Each structure stands twice: as structure tokens, then as C-alpha cells.
Amino acid sequence: MPNILLADDHDLVRDTIAAYLRTVEEFNVLTAPDLGGALELMAGIDSIDLLILDYNMPGMNGLDGLVQAREAHPVAKVAIMSGVANRDVANAAMDRGAHGFIPKSLTADTLVNAIKFILAGERYIPFDFGSNDPREKTSGEFANLSARExxxxxxxxxxxxxxxxxxxxxxxxxxxxxxxxxxxxxLGVSNRTQAALFAKERHLF
Known part of the structure; x- marks a missing residue:
């Protein structure tokens, strides 16, 4: 059973997401109200498979908290979650070693899929998040794919x-x-993982 630690200073958001993840999947979900609390909790636990850090919570100081967490626990996968950060922040997070960037605007099903992808060793960022590419704004259209495609x-x-x-x-x-x-x-995507996410997020299959 994967151990997930969710750190967010908004009690309602943190507790709601944690409760949902515990219900729909076999995740062992722990919570913390800030970066310091998360790192303290991790120090007393044998293994955290995924640490999800809210971008704007106390102690983060931008992406410095991400770097701090990665240095303190290099084995654990770390993802950034945010409801306000833009594509530039997401890309910067990935460049600094994040295993994923999870917008709070994701649907519940997509959130679970994102976590599964990260736990499986994939790097997750919604390919159309904050994009200005017009091809990516026409998401959900599969009519131009052949039957074999x-x-x-x-x-x-x-x-x-x-x-x-x-x-x-x-x-x-x-x-x-x-x-x-x-x-x-x-589909305007760059790899097979993004193609699969594109289809799953739109419940094509």
C-alpha cells in the first residue's frame, strides 16, 4: 500500500483530498499543515512513496521547499500541487526535481490517475496546463484519428x-x-504517456 503524505495549510482542502484518496484507492494517506510538519513527519516514518506539497503553504518560499524536501528525502517522489501557479512555475518545479505538478483544478479521477502515474515512475504535468497552443485548446476531438489509430x-x-x-x-x-x-x-502531444492521459482524462475508453 503506497504511503502518500499531503501537505497543505488549508484544512478543508487537505482533509477532503486525503479522505477521497483513502476511499477510492488503497493509499495510506498522511497529512501535514506545512513544509516543516511534513519533513518532521517524514523523519519518523520508514518510507513515504509520494510527498505532495502545496506551492503556497508556509515554509515553501516558492520552490525552495521543493529543493529542501528533495535533499532531505532523495528517495521519495515529490509533487507540487497548486491552485494558482502558472505554466512557468510548473516547468520550474519539474526542472528542480519535482516528479509531478498537480493543478487543483484537476477532476478527482484525473488526480488519482496523476498520482498513479507518479507512483509508477512517470513524471506528470498536464500537457495542456496553461498552454497557448491552439491545438491543445481543441482537446477532446478524436474525429481525425483513423480507426487503427x-x-x-x-x-x-x-x-x-x-x-x-x-x-x-x-x-x-x-x-x-x-x-x-x-x-x-x-492530438498535439509529445509522447505516449501524454496521449494515454489525454484519452483517460476525457473518458474516451
Missing amino acids: MQTLEKLCLGLSNKEIARDLDIQEVTVKLHVKNLLSK
Whole structure:
């Protein structure tokens, strides 16, 4: 059971998210009201798999708190959560070693998916968060994908490799690579993880 520590100075937000995560998934969720409390709690626990830090809470001092947490507990994955930070802050957080950036505007289902991706070793940031790219503003439109590209996207959502997709669809692996390349371009995303997130967040499959 993954150990998650959620640090946020807003009691209602912290307690509501923690209660939801405990209900929908087999997460062991601990909470803290600030960075100092989180680091103190982590010092007395054998293992925290994911530390989620609110960007604006006491002790953070911008992203300095992220760096401090990473240095104190280099094994734990750390994500930044915020309801006000922009894309530049998100990118800066990732550059400083965050394993994910989680906007508070995410839906509950997407929040859970984001946490799962981070725990699985992926780096998470919503690809269309704060974007000015017009391709990314037309999210949810899959009409320009071919039937085979849709099948490929469905397999990506299941976490299958190109070789596994080729076997399932009875086509050559090089053909799968072409389908993946084309659907990434059509969806305006940069990798297969983002494509899977795009589809899952819109409940395509």
C-alpha cells in the first residue's frame, strides 16, 4: 500500500483530498499543515512513496521547499500541487526535481490517475496546463484519428508496448510505430504517456 503524505495549510482542502484518496484507492494517506510538519513527519516514518506539497503553504518560499524536501528525502517522489501557479512555475518545479505538478483544478479521477502515474515512475504535468497552443485548446476531438489509430490509442491506455500492440492487432511493429507517431501529432502531444492521459482524462475508453 503506497504511503502518500499531503501537505497543505488549508484544512478543508487537505482533509477532503486525503479522505477521497483513502476511499477510492488503497493509499495510506498522511497529512501535514506545512513544509516543516511534513519533513518532521517524514523523519519518523520508514518510507513515504509520494510527498505532495502545496506551492503556497508556509515554509515553501516558492520552490525552495521543493529543493529542501528533495535533499532531505532523495528517495521519495515529490509533487507540487497548486491552485494558482502558472505554466512557468510548473516547468520550474519539474526542472528542480519535482516528479509531478498537480493543478487543483484537476477532476478527482484525473488526480488519482496523476498520482498513479507518479507512483509508477512517470513524471506528470498536464500537457495542456496553461498552454497557448491552439491545438491543445481543441482537446477532446478524436474525429481525425483513423480507426487503427484509435485502436492503437486504446492499447496505449492499457500500457502496452509497441510489440504487444502489434501482436494484439495482428500488424507489424513498424506499423504500430507509425500509428503512434501519427496519433501523437494529431492530438498535439509529445509522447505516449501524454496521449494515454489525454484519452483517460476525457473518458474516451
